[in-house]
Amino acid sequence: MTPQDQTVVQEITPQEAYEELLSGDVFLLDTREPHEHAEARIEGSKLIPPAMVPGEIEAAVPDKSQRILVHCRSGARSAAAVETLMDMGYEDVVNVAGGILAWEADGLPTASDANLTPEQRDRYSRHTLLPEVGVDGQVKLLEAKVLLLGAGGLGAPTALYLAAAGIGKIGIVDDDVVDASNLQRQVIHKLSTVGKPKSSSAREAIENLNPDVEVVEYNFRLDASNILDVIKDYDIIVDGADNFPTRYLLNDATVRLKKPVVSASILSFDGQISTFMPYEGPCYRCLYPTPPPPELAPSCSENGVLGVMAGMMGLLQANEVMKLVLGIGEPLIGRLLLYEALGTRFTELKVRRDPECPICGPNAPEVPESEMGKFPDYEAFCGGHVGS
């Protein structure tokens, strides 16, 4: 190449590149080697090593007028790549001056696979391949703390899938022991754990599935005296409780601590699910101000339940947890989703915040710090409903 042919490589600063990336339609090309990209990279960048640029760029960027920012480690390899691209007819290509070194020196954010071990990169690769999850999302999952109320029909599939997904800490509250009649739907338990506490049986299954998950057992029933201590360390509570007193107590405690609750229930061939995000959407009491009398609220042990209903609704709960942790999609806040298994029909109902709600409404009494751990008698409020 003679000096007069030499293309002038336009440059922008890392800060200018950052602002362009935030504002939208620009392609960011990383021309380094895979190990460098894995160590530290700019979120959203596409890796094409220098030798591969001529062969791979047209598939990645078919439109020659697309604006392309190119970076490497310090700016030299990317300057060469800019020239290559311009020679190929790309019209709007610029070099990020100083590369990722300058980017980092300016305090701009980078992503890294270094937060995952090689085993984790492999185990969670189907997650990290999703742009909506990525390594950063997987790290969020590994740092998330989720409490499951009940390791029964709903809790069993929820626990298995959340554990497989790499939720870092899973608490399990259940004071029951595994019974042979549970195995029709409570897929986390096994013949070999019949007679053991459900929390221990679930822990065993999770530990066999994924050593990344820390399991905490709460082998007792939640009540007014212990609920705040149990829930305070968790980010999200998954309600699969089998009785109304616990559901109302959980609601009132989680509103006080502003913890989201993913709530579902099943009976026969029917299921319901919603996500209660305190003060952002309605709470359980906005939806159900008072519990029904016992004759209108039969339990699964009285009425029966189709086993797969537990899987359907439990996994919808797991899906809600994933979205809340990752901050993606539309959680079921202010929406109640009904599922009828016989017709295979979903129905969605609107749930509004109740301006008269005694717990989260604008006129709800403030709870002073000294009263924080005190709750009314839910057994009496629920007319003596107890578990199934």
Place this chain on the structure above:
Amino acid sequence: MPTVKVPPVLRQHTDGATDVDVTGSNVGEVLNALVAQYPDTKAQLFSEEGELNRFVNVYLNDEDVRVLDGLETGVSDSDTVMILPAMAGGA
């Protein structure tokens, strides 16, 4: 005719029917028409004073009638009135 969707816990009082077509121009008339057809549902839906029980949620299509006009909410022939019970089953 508007359709009433009957929840599982009430079906023992509707001979197992899940969808009941009834006449009525508002939610109260529709529910009373259901009660006329299946008298055993009355105690579950209404208090002795004839008010809708507080533990019964009634939806007109996808909206809670509490945020509409309650039992006075107008109903057209193509509407669905859903009776929604709280359920606590998790097991």
